[in-house]
Amino acid sequence: MTSHPIYVAREWMYKRVDENTGEITEEFKAGLRQFMEVITNQPLGREQGIGTCPCFKCINEKFIKIEIVCRHLYNRGFTPGYYIWLSHGEDYVDRPGNIGRGRRGVEINNGRYVGESSRRPIVDENNIDRMVREAFPENVESSNVVEEPNPDSRRFFEMLDAANHPIYEGCKVGHSPLSAATRMMGIKTDFNLSEDCVDAIADFFCDYLPEDNLAPHSYYAIQKLVSGLGLPYQMIDVCRDNCMIFWREDENLEFCRFCGKERFQVSNGRTRIPYQRMWYLPITDRLKRLYQSDRTAAGMR
Numbered sequence: 001m002t003s004h005p006i007y008v009a010r011e012w013m014y015k016r017v018d019e020n021t022g023e024i025t026e027e028f029k030a031g032l033r034q035f036m037e038v039i040t041n042q043p044l045g046r047e048q049g050i051g052t053c054p055c056f057k058c059i060n061e062k063f064i065k066i067e068i069v070c071r072h073l074y075n076r077g078f079t080p081g082y083y084i085w086l087s088h089g090e091d092y093v094d095r096p097g098n099i100g101r102g103r104r105g106v107e108i109n110n111g112r113y114v115g116e117s118s119r120r121p122i123v124d125e126n127n128i129d130r131m132v133r134e135a136f137p138e139n140v141e142s143s144n145v146v147e148e149p150n151p152d153s154r155r156f157f158e159m160l161d162a163a164n165h166p167i168y169e170g171c172k173v174g175h176s177p178l179s180a181a182t183r184m185m186g187i188k189t190d191f192n193l194s195e196d197c198v199d200a201i202a203d204f205f206c207d208y209l210p211e212d213n214l215a216p217h218s219y220y221a222i223q224k225l226v227s228g229l230g231l232p233y234q235m236i237d238v239c240r241d242n243c244m245i246f247w248r249e250d251e252n253l254e255f256c257r258f259c260g261k262e263r264f265q266v267s268n269g270r271t272r273i274p275y276q277r278m279w280y281l282p283i284t285d286r287l288k289r290l291y292q293s294d295r296t297a298a299g300m301r
Contacts, residue, residue, distance in 0.1 A: 006083050016077045024074065036070055038088055043164070050166070052087045052173055054079050060087040061173055063166040087173065168213040177214045180205075181225040184216070189279055194271075195219045237263055240275035 012031035016024060039051040045066055052060045055072035059079045064072075084090050167175045188198050198219040206217045216222045237246040243258040244250065254263050264272045 010083050013078045013083070014080075032070065032073055035073070035085070035088075036066070038085065039069060040066060042088060044166070048169075050169055054082050054085070054087065056080075062170055063173065064170050165214060167215050168210045177216060178225055181216045181222040184222050185226050188219075192277060198222065234280040236278050236280050237274040238276040238278050239263070242276075245278065246274075 010031070012025075012027045016028045018025050039045050042051055044063065045051045049066050050063045051066055051069055052058075053062060053064050053069045053072050054060050055069070055076040056079055057076055058064070058072060060082075165176055167177055167180055184198065184202065187193065187201075193201075202215070202217050202219065202222065206213060206215050209215055216225055239245070239256040239259065240261060241256070241259050243256050246253055246263060250257065255261065256263070262275070264274055267273055
C-alpha cells in the first residue's frame with residue numbers, strides 16, 4: 001500500500017469487517033457517513049435522492065436511491081481501488097507539487113480526504129456533457145450567476161439537464177435523454193430511416209422502459225434535443241456507382257452525368273428515394289465551435 005495521503009486517509013474503505021469479531025468496524029461506519037455526505041450533496045442527490053453506487057457489485061454503473069447506496073456499501077463494501085471518488089465529483093492529479101490538492105480542490109483536511117463536491121455540488125462530466133458545454137461556451141463560466149436566463153442560457157441549462165439526468169431511475173451511468181437522442185439520430189443516419197420509422201422505434205423504446213422514463217418519444221423530440229448542440233449537416237444524393245454527387249449546379253439532375261444511371265429508385269410513393277446518400281458536415285460551423293472553446297482554440301493556431 002502506497003503511503004500517499006489519499007490512500008492513508010481512506011484506508012477505512014477497505015477495513016469494513018473486524019477480522020477478530022466479524023463486526024463492521026467503527027472506522028468504516030464513520031468513513032461511510034463521510035461518503036454519504038458527499039453523495040447527498042451531489043446535484044442528483046439533492047434534487048432526487050439518487051446517485052451512483054460504488055459497491056462491490058454495482059461499481060458505479062447504476063443510479064439508485066441514496067439509502068440503498070448506503071445499504072449496499074454497508075453490506076458489500078466498496079469496489080476495489082476506488083480511493084478517488086471520480087464518479088462523485090472528485091478529480092485528482094497525482095504529480096509533484098500537487099500533493100494534497102487536485103484540480104477540483106481535493107485535499108486533506110484534519111485527517112479527512114474530502115473533495116470539493118462535499119462543499120458544493122459538481123456534475124460528473126461525460127462525453128455528452130462536454131458536447132453541451134462546448135456548444136454553449138459563453139454560458140459555462142457564468143452558470144452559477146443567479147439571474148433571469150436569456151434564451152441561449154435557458155437552452156444551455158435545458159441541454160445540460162438532458163445530458164446529466166438519468167433516463168430512468170436505476171439506469172446505467174451515462175444513459176441520459178440526450179445520449180439516447182444522439183444515438184437514435186446516428187441510427188437514423190446510418191440506415192437512412194424515415195421519420196415515421198424513427199417515431200415508431202422511439203415509441204416502442206419508451207413502452208419498454210419504466211413509466212417515468214425521460215426517453216425522447218418521437219423524431220420531433222429527438223431532433224429538438226440534438227439540434228441544440230448546433231451540429232448542422234446536409235444530406236446529398238450520390239450516384240450509386242459513386243461517379244458524382246447531386247449538389248449545387250447538379251442538384252436537380254435525374255441521371256448521373258457520367259454513367260447515365262438513375263438517381264432515384266422506382267417507387268409508387270410520393271417520397272422519392274435515392275439509391276445512395278452522403279452526409280455533409282459543413283466545416284465553417286465546426287471551426288467556429290473549435291475557436292469558441294478555450295480547450296481547443298489554442299490548438300487551432
